[in-house]
Each structure stands twice: as C-alpha cells, then as structure tokens.
Amino acid sequence: MSINPMAYEAQFFGFTPQTCMLRVYIAFQDYLFEMMLVVERVILKKLDGLPNTKIAPSQIRKSTEKFLLFMKERFDHLFSKMEAMLLQLVLSIPTNILLPEDKAHEQYLYSKEQFQGLQSEVDQLQQQYKAEVSAGQALRAELEEQKMVQMELEKTLQWFDGLEKVCREHRTSNFKESFAFLTQLSKKLQDVLKEIDEKNKRLQKKE
Structure with missing residues (x-):
C-alpha cells in the first residue's frame, strides 16, 4: 500500500485514497477466500460420489490452501499495479489544481514575513481590545x-x-x-x- 499521506485528496474526497484502496483489497481478498471454500466443498461433494476413492479430505484441504496461496500471490501482484494506477490517475489531485475552498490562498498570497506581520498586528489588536x-x-x-x-x-x-x-x-x-x-x-x-x-x-x- 502507498505511504504517501495524500492529505489534499483526503480533504476533497472526505477519506484517504489509501483507506479506499485498503477496503477494496480486503473485499476482493474475502471474496477470494469464500470462493476457495466453495470450490473445496464442491470437490468434497464430488469425491463422496466416487466409489473406492483414496483421496482424503485433508489432502483436498492442503491442495486448496496451496492453490489459495498461489492465487493470493497473483492477486497481490495485480492489485499493486491497480492501486498505483488508481492512486495516480483517479484518486489524486494534480499539483496545479486548487479546491474551491482554497481559491483564497491563490488570490491572497503572503510570504512568511508578511504572515508574521499580520499575526503581530492581530496580537496587538487583541491586547488593545482587552485593555479597552x-x-x-x-x-x-x-x-x-x-x-x-x-x-x-x-x-x-x-x-x-x-x-x-x-x-x-x-x-x-x-x-x-x-x-x-x-x-x-x-x-x-x-x-x-x-x-x-x-x-x-x-x-x-x-x-
């Protein structure tokens, strides 16, 4: 998963893109596990209908777990590519784009020194108000x-x-x-x- 905080995107969407991707990952993973259990039950049911079979249910479980591990590795590899694409192209805000609530920052640009001057003026006004x-x-x-x-x-x-x-x-x-x-x-x-x-x-x- 990406470690970029993407705070500006979180401000726009109301959630972090990483949280969204994590939920999608967990949903797909849970679905994969459920499908493997369904496949395992179908195989066991088919074995019950075969006469004189020498395949034990424990062998089916080991094979299912091995196949599940293989599928999870492939899924993680594909998901990492999908995550990178979505975070870069869909769930990211370009650096030259400002949200509507931040337009004022573009219109009223202040340097660090100017901001400190304004802060000092505000402090003086507060002190004057308290004195009055x-x-x-x-x-x-x-x-x-x-x-x-x-x-x-x-x-x-x-x-x-x-x-x-x-x-x-x-x-x-x-x-x-x-x-x-x-x-x-x-x-x-x-x-x-x-x-x-x-x-x-x-x-x-x-x-």
Whole structure:
C-alpha cells in the first residue's frame, strides 16, 4: 500500500485514497477466500460420489490452501499495479489544481514575513481590545461607586433640610450659630453633589 499521506485528496474526497484502496483489497481478498471454500466443498461433494476413492479430505484441504496461496500471490501482484494506477490517475489531485475552498490562498498570497506581520498586528489588536474592556469595566465600577456616594449625600442633604425646617418651626435661638454652620456645610455638600453628578455624566459619555 502507498505511504504517501495524500492529505489534499483526503480533504476533497472526505477519506484517504489509501483507506479506499485498503477496503477494496480486503473485499476482493474475502471474496477470494469464500470462493476457495466453495470450490473445496464442491470437490468434497464430488469425491463422496466416487466409489473406492483414496483421496482424503485433508489432502483436498492442503491442495486448496496451496492453490489459495498461489492465487493470493497473483492477486497481490495485480492489485499493486491497480492501486498505483488508481492512486495516480483517479484518486489524486494534480499539483496545479486548487479546491474551491482554497481559491483564497491563490488570490491572497503572503510570504512568511508578511504572515508574521499580520499575526503581530492581530496580537496587538487583541491586547488593545482587552485593555479597552478593562478600562470600560473600571469606568463602570467607578460610576457605581459614585452613584452610591451620591445617594449617601442626598440622604445627608435631606437630613439637613429636615433640621432646618425644625429650627424654623420652633424658632430655637440656641441653634443660631450651629444653624449657620450647618447651612454653610449644606451648601458645600450641594456643590460636591453637583460635581459628582457632572463627573457621572462625563463617565457615561466615555462609555
């Protein structure tokens, strides 16, 4: 059997030509063995009908095996010629023929250096994409953190608003200086809240 891998032919046929030839060889060989058994049974049947025959069945079996060996040698010799012809003329693809799925290789030819350059460019793009994904995740995490801070500040402002309302309703003079301080602090917190809100908007635009 041929030892040429014939990978391109296997791509086209869906099986290796050597596998095809091996199956054909086994099929013919099995048929040859079956025919020899049939011939042996016919001979033994004919001998049973002959009176006073001195030929034993074991002699028939030896003769059958000898003839089978002779036929197998002849068959192997003929099959090797048939295999060479089929592998060269029928089951082979000429070197100047391209399969339809490989036409792109003929249209876009690249040297080893060009391919390495393209591979390097692909690696750089992959790294850039990973960096952008990481940056996006960091921005989203920061945005969530800013939202949490914003919620806490809003709660604090609501508390100051409630305190101011209570002071107005009860007109407590003892809280005059404290109230002025709290008012200033409330304005500062409002400024911080506004700054955080603007920063959140900028982060959302970057995403």
